Amino acid sequence: MKVPSAIWTMIAGITITLVSLWVGQNHSLMPVAASEEAPRIDALFNTMMTISTGLFLIVQGIIVISIFKFRKRANDNTDGPPIHGNVPLEILWTAIPAVIIMGIGVYSFEIYNSMGGLDPMASHESHVAHKHQAGAAIAASLPSDEPGMAPSKAPGKLVALGVGASPRTQGQDPFVSVNVLGLQFAWIFTYPNSGVTSGELHLPAGKEVELTISASDVIHSLWIPEFRLKQDAIPGRESELRFVPQVVGEYSVVCAELCGSYHGGMKTRVIVQTEEDFQAWLQSQIVAQSEGLETVALNPADLSETDYLQPLAAEMGIDGESLKQLHAEHHLGDRSI
Amino acid sequence: MAQVTEPETDNLGETLAVEAGGHTPWREYFSFSTDHKVIGIQYLVCTFIFYLIGGALATAVRTELATPDSDFVSRELYNGLFTIHATVMIFLWIVPAGTGAFGNYLIPLMIGARDMAFPRLNAIAFWLIPPGGILLLSSFFVGAAGAGWTSYPPLSTTGEKAGEFIWILSVLILGTSSILGGINFLTTILKMRMPGMGLNDMPLFCWAMLAASALILISTPVLAGALILLAFDLIAGTAFFNPMGGGDPVVYQHMFWFYSHPAVYIMILPIFGMISDILPVHARKPIFGYQAIAYSSMAISFLGLIVWAHHMFTSGTPGWLRMFFMVATMIIAVPTGIKVFSWLATVWGGKIRLNSAMLFGLGFVSMFVIGGLSGIMIASVPFDIHVHDTYFIVAHLHYVLFGGSVFGLYAGIYHWFPKMTGRMMNEFLGKLHFVLTFIGFNLCFLPMHYLGLQGMPRRVAEYDPKFATVNLICTVGSYILAVSTFPLIINAVWSWIGGAKASGNPWDALTMEWQTASPPPVENFIGEPVRLTGPYDYGMGDRNSGIPMPESQANTPMLSGGPTVS
Numbered sequence: 063m064k065v066p067s068a069i070w071t072m073i074a075g076i077t078i079t080l081v082s083l084w085v086g087q088n089h090s091l092m093p094v095a096a097s098e099e100a101p102r103i104d105a106l107f108n109t110m111m112t113i114s115t116g117l118f119l120i121v122q123g124i125i126v127i128s129i130f131k132f133r134k135r136a137n138d139n140t141d142g143p144p145i146h147g148n149v150p151l152e153i154l155w156t157a158i159p160a161v162i163i164m165g166i167g168v169y170s171f172e173i174y175n176s177m178g179g180l181d182p183m184a185s186h187e188s189h190v191a192h193k194h195q196a197g198a199a200i201a202a203s204l205p206s207d208e209p210g211m212a213p214s215k216a217p218g219k220l221v222a223l224g225v226g227a228s229p230r231t232q233g234q235d236p237f238v239s240v241n242v243l244g245l246q247f248a249w250i251f252t253y254p255n256s257g258v259t260s261g262e263l264h265l266p267a268g269k270e271v272e273l274t275i276s277a278s279d280v281i282h283s284l285w286i287p288e289f290r291l292k293q294d295a296i297p298g299r300e301s302e303l304r305f306v307p308q309v310v311g312e313y314s315v316v317c318a319e320l321c322g323s324y325h326g327g328m329k330t331r332v333i334v335q336t337e338e339d340f341q342a343w344l345q346s347q348i349v350a351q352s353e354g355l356e357t358v359a360l361n362p363a364d365l366s367e368t369d370y371l372q373p374l375a376a377e378m379g380i381d382g383e384s385l386k387q388l389h390a391e392h393h394l395g396d397r398s399i
Numbered sequence: 400m401a402q403v404t405e406p407e408t409d410n411l412g413e414t415l416a417v418e419a420g421g422h423t424p425w426r427e428y429f430s431f432s433t434d435h436k437v438i439g440i441q442y443l444v445c446t447f448i449f450y451l452i453g454g455a456l457a458t459a460v461r462t463e464l465a466t467p468d469s470d471f472v473s474r475e476l477y478n479g480l481f482t483i484h485a486t487v488m489i490f491l492w493i494v495p496a497g498t499g500a501f502g503n504y505l506i507p508l509m510i511g512a513r514d515m516a517f518p519r520l521n522a523i524a525f526w527l528i529p530p531g532g533i534l535l536l537s538s539f540f541v542g543a544a545g546a547g548w549t550s551y552p553p554l555s556t557t558g559e560k561a562g563e564f565i566w567i568l569s570v571l572i573l574g575t576s577s578i579l580g581g582i583n584f585l586t587t588i589l590k591m592r593m594p595g596m597g598l599n600d601m602p603l604f605c606w607a608m609l610a611a612s613a614l615i616l617i618s619t620p621v622l623a624g625a626l627i628l629l630a631f632d633l634i635a636g637t638a639f640f641n642p643m644g645g646g647d648p649v650v651y652q653h654m655f656w657f658y659s660h661p662a663v664y665i666m667i668l669p670i671f672g673m674i675s676d677i678l679p680v681h682a683r684k685p686i687f688g689y690q691a692i693a694y695s696s697m698a699i700s701f702l703g704l705i706v707w708a709h710h711m712f713t714s715g716t717p718g719w720l721r722m723f724f725m726v727a728t729m730i731i732a733v734p735t736g737i738k739v740f741s742w743l744a745t746v747w748g749g750k751i752r753l754n755s756a757m758l759f760g761l762g763f764v765s766m767f768v769i770g771g772l773s774g775i776m777i778a779s780v781p782f783d784i785h786v787h788d789t790y791f792i793v794a795h796l797h798y799v800l801f802g803g804s805v806f807g808l809y810a811g812i813y814h815w816f817p818k819m820t821g822r823m824m825n826e827f828l829g830k831l832h833f834v835l836t837f838i839g840f841n842l843c844f845l846p847m848h849y850l851g852l853q854g855m856p857r858r859v860a861e862y863d864p865k866f867a868t869v870n871l872i873c874t875v876g877s878y879i880l881a882v883s884t885f886p887l888i889i890n891a892v893w894s895w896i897g898g899a900k901a902s903g904n905p906w907d908a909l910t911m912e913w914q915t916a917s918p919p920p921v922e923n924f925i926g927e928p929v930r931l932t933g934p935y936d937y938g939m940g941d942r943n944s945g946i947p948m949p950e951s952q953a954n955t956p957m958l959s960g961g962p963t964v965s
Contacts, residue, residue: 091852103781110779114772121768124743125761132682134750142684142749144938151744152688152737159736163729163775170779171722177781180718223715225784280554281648283713283788287854290785294714296649297553298642301715314863318713318788318856320547321554323474326859 078119086112096313096334097289098306099177104290106173113162178304181226224275224293224302236304237269238340244275244282244295246321247328258347263315263332265307266340273303283319286332292318307334422821422918431526433518436919438525439504440819443812445525446496449532453487454881456480461843461877464870469860477860478545479562483535485548486566489662490573491532493804497669498577498615499525501811502584502608504819508912508919509602511593511928516586524579531572538565547858549655552640552648556632563633567626574619574626577665581615584608593911593928599693602910602934603686606693607672610700614661614668617704622658625651649715656707664703666800667767668696670807671738674760676934677814678742680908681757682749685935688741695734702731712783721780728778735771739764752906755829759810762837766802770795773848788858791851797844809836809887816894817901821917824898828890835883842876910934 086108095101132142174180227234240263241252251263265271275284277295284303285292288311293303317328335343427437428444460481463471472480503521507514515521538544544566546555555563588609592601629651631637638644640651671692679686686692708716708724716724742764751757773795777783786792809832816824846869851857855866862870904913909932915924932939 091849093853103785106779107776107782110776110782114776117772118768121739121743122765124747125765128743128746128749128751129753129761132747132749132751134683134752138750140683140750141938142682144685144936145687145744145748146685146935147688147691148744152691152741155740156691156733156737159733163732166775166779167726167729170725170781173781174718174722179721179780223717226718280557281551281714285788285854285856287785290781292713292784292787296642296715298647299649299715314854316854316856320478320551320858322558323478323545325478326469326474326856326861 074123078116078123081119082112082116085115092290093288094309094311095288095290096307096309096311097286097291098308100288100290100308102173102176106169109169110166113166176228178226178228178232181228181232181304223299225291225304226302227270227304231270231304234270236272238266239272239274240265242273242275242284242295243278244284244317244321244328245278246280247317247324249282249284249315249317249328249330253344256344256348258344258351260347262330264340264343265332265334266337267307267310267334269337270304270306275301275303280321281319282317282321282328285316285318286313287316288313289332294319307332310334310336431522433514433522434921435503435507435515435518435521436819436923438521439500439502441525442495442503442528443500443819445528445532446492446500449487449491450496451884452536453484453492454884456484456487458877458881460484461874463860464862465874467862467864467867467870472860474860475542475545475559478547478858479539479543479559481858482544482547482550482566483538486535486570487532488800489548489666490570491528491535493666493800493808494577494662495528495573495580496808497666497673497804498584498608498611499528499580501604501669501673501808501815502580505604505815505912506584506587506608507591508818508915508923509605509910509934510588510591510596511911511924511930512587512591513922513924515583516591517583520579521583524576524583527572527576527579531569531576534565534572535569538562538569541565549652549659550629551655552629552632552646552651553642555629556641560633564630567630567633571623571626574623577615578619581612581619584612585616588612593930595930599690600930600933601693602672603675603689603692603696604669604672607668607670607675607696610696611665611668614665614700614703618658618661618665621654625654625658628654649711652711652714653708656710657704660707660710661703663799664699666804667807668699670763670804670811671696673807673811673814674742674763675738676910677756677760677810678745679935679937680814680906681752681754681760682746683752683937684745684749685933685937686741687744688737689935691737692741695737698734699731702727702734706731709778709783712780713787725778725780729775732771732775732778739768739771754813754826755824755833756810756813758830758833759806759813762833763803763806763810766798766806766840770798770800770802773798786851788856789851790847790855790857793857794844794847794851797840797847801840801844806836809833812887812891814906815912816891817905818912818917818919820895820898821901822894822898823901823905824894825890828886828893832883832886832890835879835886839876839879839881839883843873843880844876846872846876909936 089108089111091111092104092107095104226232227236239254241254242263243250243252248261249263250259250261252259273284273293275293275295276299277297279297281297282295283292284295288309289305289307291303291305293301295301311334313332313334315330315332317325321328423434423437423440427434428441430437432438432441459472460477463469463477463480465471469477471477503515503525506512538561541561542559544550544555544562545558546563550563550566588601588605592598598606628637628639632640632646638646640646640648642648675686675692706724706728708720709728712721712724746761773791777786777792777795813824813829816822850866850869850873853866855862901917903916905917906913911928911930911934912919914928914931
């Protein structure tokens with residue numbers, strides 16, 4: 063008995079749908095989702111994988127079937143049917159992609175908004191305020207009352223480009239603020255309210271974090287794959303990345319923008335800890351660094367960035383050349399004021 | 400379709416003459432010839448040589464990445480290798496091969512013209528290519544530019560200054576060549592069509608070249624502007640893009656991508672056109688949705704101009720602007736989807752001749768769709784933030800530019816080789832070439848999606864050892880891809896010298912270039928060319944009697960055989 067083509071089409075449609083749904087949910091292509099934002103982006107990716115798998119199977123299926131079913135037979139030199147077009151069909155396959163991309167667009171918009179991408183405070187542009195890394199660290203080296211808490215933003219301060227606060231937390235200060243400086247070929251993390259400077263990024267789990275990212279020499283890009291977040295560090299500009307680390311653990315911090323010969327080696331760790339562990343680490347760093355800087359803290363104004371960072375250089379894997387470039391950043395800050 | 404000019408017997412006889420082919424002396428190819436056919440082949444051979452050089456650089460890059468450590472070449476040289484690889488492939492292979500080679504060779508033939516509108520300008524455009532390319536490669540002797548083909552400042556102005564300046568100069572020369580070509584194509588297509596050929600009677604390759612040429616003329620000068628300013632920053636100490644002097648590196652990114660995103664369409668649009676001409680011939684069916692395909696090229700051309708900032712979602716782009724560019728980018732999926740579905744409908748129900756040209760044509764559709772689907776994904780801002788500047792992007796762009804453009808160029812070579820040389824290519828070597836290319840390509844680039852999603856950034860000489868196995872697979876794939884070019888080279892050289900002689904129309908195709916001798920004589924047609932059918936009227940007319948069915952009566956095709964006009 064010859065099965066009608068409509069039945070075959072229906073069977074194929076159901077099969078493709080089921081396979082696509084399965085692939086979309088079981089591809090295991092993403093690393094662990096360690097931030098509050100990551101599962102949302104994974105859900106978006108899963109949706110796009112489902113749709114893409116379906117479209118892929120349809121296109122490849124048509125090509126493979128055509129090759130076998132419509133192959134020229136021996137001794138058949140005739141042409142195929144002279145079909146020039148089919149307006150309803152063309153309208154249909156114009157409308158379907160249009161609807162699909164509209165759906166993906168709206169979904170992406172929702173995810174992006176929920177991440178804080180549309181935070182109006184993050185859509186203003188600011189050039190790097192003069193941030194004397196060493197000075198800032200020394201000036202704040204006296205322990206504050208609440209070392210984990212972020213300082214309130216100065217009134218009228220323009221916040222930089224990037225991903226800002228989610229709609230839920232807009233207008234509120236983040237729990238922790240960290241200044242991130244990218245330089246060839248290392249990341250330097252400064253906790254401005256406690257004066258701690260580190261080559262590794264320590265963050266508390268479940269608390270909102272704000273990174274203020276800048277660069278001293280060339281463009282870098284801070285990427286934490288497990289958080290699904292990335293933001294360029296651009297000389298002369300500040301950018302912002304606000305998010306909530308969620309899963310305790312250690313993850314890679316990668317530089318994603320080509321920044322010179324050792325670009326591939328420019329990486330460090332982000333360590334997500336419980337709030338208690340984070341506070342303990344912060345306190346230990348405050349103590350250690352204030353002891354280590356006891357002599358220089360007396361007169362920070364006379365201290366160059368190179369001199370300040372020299373004791374830390376070995377630990378961070380920064381060479382002398384890179385430290386010199388901090389000097390350039392210092393002057394850049396002067397000009398932008 | 401437009402009306403057909405009734406053929407006059409004398410003209411018809413002249414038009415269909417196939418015996419007066421013009422074999423070109425080899426010295427002609429090394430001369431300042433103004434014949435568009437010679438220039439087309441000059442472009443094709445010259446750019447193919449650069450393609451081999453670019454491929455060798457890519458193989459060196461993949462050899463470095465076979466192991467996690469930076470142990471094959473120095474880090475500086477590694478950066479130079481991938482920078483020059485990308486520059487060669489884009490500016491010296493895909494763009495000049497798609498537009499310069501096939502555009503030059505085919506456009507006048509397809510529209511029944513005797514040459515391009517400005518033959519000398521045409522020759523100048525080609526003769527800018529070899530010095531531009533040699534200049535670029537010479538930069539290895541002084542320390543090649545290592546800031547990537549994007550050449551973002553401040554990195555590009557603080558690295559190898561001599562190499563970077565050579566890079567800028569060579570890209571300016573190649574861009575100038577591109578602009579001269581674009582002017583020529585636009586004028587030729589708009590002004591030199593044979594009598595009776597309206598825009599809607601043109602082969603779809605002409606439409607695609609019209610769209611690509613418009614893009615070249617609008618966007619390439621902006622790149623030139625960006626590079627000239629960059630050169631000032633580099634050698635004169637100005638600060639257009641240098642934040643130390645009040646400049647802004649993000650402005651460079653806007654200017655660069657204003658050209659370099661449309662460049663993707665400059666690369667792929669001619670290929671779209673070639674595929675639209677190749678599939679109907681070998682599927683023996685009219686192209687499905689001629690006008691939809693033609694106008695979608697123009698839509699892609701326009702939309703391609705307003706999506707550049709999707710390369711900058713993680714840099715200095717405000718949130719609302721990211722949304723605009725996301726939507727604009729996604730909309731391009733619609734005209735592209737129209738093309739893909741039309742190609743599938745063309746193939747469906749045909750009488751497919753699965754020769755080398757068709758294999759690469761179908762391979763193009765198949766691979767390009769993968770690149771297109773990942774393209775929609777990375778148009779989505781939240782997802783792009785994760786994968787931007789990672790191997791996911793490397794995979795995506797190679798699926799579009801190798802799986803798309805290069806597969807299409809291969810299809811074009813197999814399809815038009817008989818017309819260009821008067822000889823047929825060897826089918827066994829062609830199929831071997833396809834199999835090796837298909838396997839090598841997918842082995843090399845498919846796993847890169849995974850690498851990028853998992854956390855491997857692009858442009859790194861050293862990487863996390865957990866990615867070692869997958870990278871090794873990619874490297875093996877790249878070697879297969881390198882080997883895959885040998886059957887093509889052997890085939891082309893051997894067939895050109897001693898391949899079976901081709902008739903004027905070995906594929907029984909209906910576009911005008913096949914209605915003259917192979918290779919065509921000087922000035923293309925003996926007598927005035929006359930259109931007998933539309934470019935895609937397969938399945939109409941009476942092949943046995945050799946009488947084509949006039950288009951005015953084409954609505955009711957009477958026979959399954961197509962016309963034989965050669």
